[in-house]
Amino acid sequence: VSAPEDPVGSQLRKLMLDAARQIQPSRALRVPTSGTSTPPRRRISRVVVVLGACVAAASAAFVVVAFGPRAQVAPGSGGGPAAEVLVIRADGRVQVVSLSTGGVLRTLVGPGAVDVAGNRLDHPVAVTASADAAYVTYRRSGVTLEPTIERIPLTGGPARPVASGIDAAVSRDDTKLALFRFDAVSGAQSSSIVTGNVTVQNLATGAQQVVYSSTGAVSFIESLSWSPDDEDLLMSGLFANAASATPTASTEVGVQLLDLEQPLSSNNPHFVLPPTNPFERKTNMSDGQFVGSNGEIAVLSNNAPSACEPSATRVLSVDTRSRTTSEIASVNFAVSQAYFDTRGTLVALERSTPDCREVPTTASTTTALSALGSVKSVGTTGGGSFTAGPSRYAVEVRRAGTWTEVAADVVAATIVP
Amino acid sequence: MGPEASGSVSELGDEASIDLIGLFRTSWVDMVRLATFLIGSQTAAEDLVQDTFERLAVRDVDAAAPVRYLRASVVNACRSYRRRRLVEFRHRPSGTFCAEDHPRELLDVLGRLSMRQRTAVVLRYYADLPESEIADILHCRPGTVRSLVQRALLELKKELST
Numbered sequence: 001v002s003a004p005e006d007p008v009g010s011q012l013r014k015l016m017l018d019a020a021r022q023i024q025p026s027r028a029l030r031v032p033t034s035g036t037s038t039p040p041r042r043r044i045s046r047v048v049v050v051l052g053a054c055v056a057a058a059s060a061a062f063v064v065v066a067f068g069p070r071a072q073v074a075p076g077s078g079g080g081p082a083a084e085v086l087v088i089r090a091d092g093r094v095q096v097v098s099l100s101t102g103g104v105l106r107t108l109v110g111p112g113a114v115d116v117a118g119n120r121l122d123h124p125v126a127v128t129a130s131a132d133a134a135y136v137t138y139r140r141s142g143v144t145l146e147p148t149i150e151r152i153p154l155t156g157g158p159a160r161p162v163a164s165g166i167d168a169a170v171s172r173d174d175t176k177l178a179l180f181r182f183d184a185v186s187g188a189q190s191s192s193i194v195t196g197n198v199t200v201q202n203l204a205t206g207a208q209q210v211v212y213s214s215t216g217a218v219s220f221i222e223s224l225s226w227s228p229d230d231e232d233l234l235m236s237g238l239f240a241n242a243a244s245a246t247p248t249a250s251t252e253v254g255v256q257l258l259d260l261e262q263p264l265s266s267n268n269p270h271f272v273l274p275p276t277n278p279f280e281r282k283t284n285m286s287d288g289q290f291v292g293s294n295g296e297i298a299v300l301s302n303n304a305p306s307a308c309e310p311s312a313t314r315v316l317s318v319d320t321r322s323r324t325t326s327e328i329a330s331v332n333f334a335v336s337q338a339y340f341d342t343r344g345t346l347v348a349l350e351r352s353t354p355d356c357r358e359v360p361t362t363a364s365t366t367t368a369l370s371a372l373g374s375v376k377s378v379g380t381t382g383g384g385s386f387t388a389g390p391s392r393y394a395v396e397v398r399r400a401g402t403w404t405e406v407a408a409d410v411v412a413a414t415i416v417p
Numbered sequence: 418m419g420p421e422a423s424g425s426v427s428e429l430g431d432e433a434s435i436d437l438i439g440l441f442r443t444s445w446v447d448m449v450r451l452a453t454f455l456i457g458s459q460t461a462a463e464d465l466v467q468d469t470f471e472r473l474a475v476r477d478v479d480a481a482a483p484v485r486y487l488r489a490s491v492v493n494a495c496r497s498y499r500r501r502r503l504v505e506f507r508h509r510p511s512g513t514f515c516a517e518d519h520p521r522e523l524l525d526v527l528g529r530l531s532m533r534q535r536t537a538v539v540l541r542y543y544a545d546l547p548e549s550e551i552a553d554i555l556h557c558r559p560g561t562v563r564s565l566v567q568r569a570l571l572e573l574k575k576e577l578s579t
Contacts, residue, residue: 006567006570008570008573008574008577009541009542009566009570011577012538012542012570012573012577013542013543013545015523015577016454016523016539016542016543017543019454019523019524020450020454020543023449023450023453023459024446025445025446025449025459025463026459026460026463098464098467098468100460100461100464101461101464101465101468101494101498102498103464103465103467103468103469103471103494104468104471104472105467105468105471106471
C-alpha cells in the first residue's frame with residue numbers, strides 16, 4: 001500500500017504537466033540515417049572509452065580563437081540557426097559539434113578512414129568549410145610529401161583530394177580554394193630555393209593561379225580569408241620584403257589585403273594596419289578575417305613574448321581607410337584565431353602553455369612564428385616540405401561575457417557557415 | 418515519461434534490432450521536455466536530445482527497454498551539460514544560470530535544487546518513474562532517491578506556496 005502523495009509533490013506534478021504543454025520543440029528532430037541498433041556491448045568497454053577521453057581531455061593544453069570569415073551576421077546581432085563548429089580531432093575524426101552543448105552532431109570521418117584514392121586520412125592539420133563541404137588538410141607520411149587538402153561533404157560521403165598546400169580557405173560560394181605553399185623556384189640550381197605562393201584553385205576545373213608570391217623564403221602565410229564578394233583575400237602571417245636582406249631587418253608580421261581584381265603593385269597587397277617586426281617583441285596583428293557580409297575586417301592583437309607564454313588577446317575591428325581599430329572583445333588568454341558563429345557569438349580556441357614547445361626549424365622562422373602567437377604548421381626550406389606543429393586546441397564559446405569549452409583536444413576547428 | 422508518448426514506444430523494442438527512427442519520432446517531444454526541466458534551457462535541451470539520438474544511432478541500445486535506455490541517456494547528457502556549465506560558473510560574475518526559455522518560473526524554481534535533487538524530482542513527478550528506476554539512472558539506492566525527493570520538496574515548498 002503506497003502512502004498518500006505529498007501535497008507539494010501533487011502540486012509539482014500538476015505544474016510540470018502544465019509547463020510541459022508549453023514546451024514545444026522549436027525544430028523537428030533530425031533523424032539519423034541508421035534505422036537500427038546493435039545489441040549493447042559490455043559496460044567495461046564504455047568505461048575504458050570514458051577514461052581514455054578523460055585522460056585526453058586532461059592533456060589538452062592549447063586553446064585557439066578564430067574569426068569567422070563566413071559569418072552570416074554581424075557580431076552580437078543574435079538570431080540565426082543553431083550554430084555548429086567543425087572540429088578535427090587528433091585521432092583524425094572530423095566532427096560537427098553543437099556550439100550550444102558541445103555534443104557531437106555528426107561524425108564525417110572516423111579513425112582510420114581513407115579517401116577515394118586509398119590515402120589514409122590521418123594527421124589532419126587544418127580545416128576550412130563552406131556550407132556544403134569541409135576542406136581538411138592532411139599531412140602525408142614522409143616529410144617530402146606536401147600536405148593534401150581533402151574535400152569532405154558535410155552531408156556525408158567519401159573524402160576526395162582536391163589540392164596540395166596548407167592554410168586553405170574556401171570561398172563563400174564554394175567554387176575557389178585559396179591556399180599557401182612553397183614551390184621550388186623555376187630554374188634554381190638548388191631545390192632548397194623556394195618561394196612562398198598564395199594560389200587560388202578553381203574547384204570545378206582544378207586550374208590554379210598564383211596570386212601572390214613572397215620575395216623571400218622566410219615568408220609564411222598563417223591564414224587566408226575571402227571577402228564576402230570573393231574578390232579580395234586577407235593574408236596574415238610573416239612577410240619578407242627583401243630576399244637579400246637579413247631576416248631580422250626585413251621581416252614583417254601583419255595582415256595584408258590583396259585585391260584579386262587588380263594587378264600586383266606597391267599598394268596591392270597592402271597592410272591593413274602597420275606591420276611589426278617580430279624580433280622587436282611588440283604587439284602583433286594576426287589572423288585577419290572578413291567578418292559578416294559587409295566586408296568588415298577583424299584582427300587579433302597579441303603581445304605575447306612567445307607562443308609558449310600566456311597573454312591577453314584583443315579582438316579588433318579595423319577601419320581600413322583610417323587604419324584605426326576599435327575593440328570587439330578582450331580575451332584573457334592567448335588567442336591565435338577566432339570566429340563569429342551564425343548567431344554572432346564569438347567562438348574561441350585557446351592554447352595553454354604546458355604543451356607548447358618551439359618548433360625546431362631555422363632560427364629566424366621559429367622566432368617569427370612564435371611572435372605570431374600561433375604555430376599551426378611550419379614551413380621549412382627543405383624542398384618545399386612541411387612539418388606540422390604539435391598544437392592541440394580547445395573550442396571555447398563566449399556567452400554573456402564568459403567562456404564555455406565545447407570541444408577539447410582538437411587539432412583545428414572552424415565555424416560551419 | 419510524459420503522458421503523450423508513454424506506452425506508444427514501449428512496443429518498439431525487439432530483441433534483435435530496434436526501430437530507432439520510430440523511437441526517436443515518438444520520443445522527441447517528451448525527451449526535449451524532460452531535458453528542459455533538467456537544464457532549464459529549451460534551446461540547449463533540443464541540442465542535447467538531438468545529440469543523444471545521434472549517439473544512439475551509432476552505438477548500442479538496450480533492446481529490451483529502449484525508452485528506458487533513451488531516457489537514461491538524456492538524463493546523463495543533461496548532467497554532463499550541467500557539469501560543463503558549472504565549470505563556466507567559476508568565471509561567471511553573477512553566478513546564475515540563464516534559463517532563457519519558458520516556462521521560466523517553474524524552471525527557476527527547479528534551478529534552486531542540486532542537480533541530483535532536480536533529476537530525482539523531475540523523474541518522479543514529470544516522468545512518473547518509480548523510485549527503483551530513478552535509482553538505476555542516478556546509480557544510487559531507492560532509499561537515497563526517496564531522501565533526495567523529500568529534501569527537494571522541502572526546498573520547493575516555500576517557493577511553490579508563494
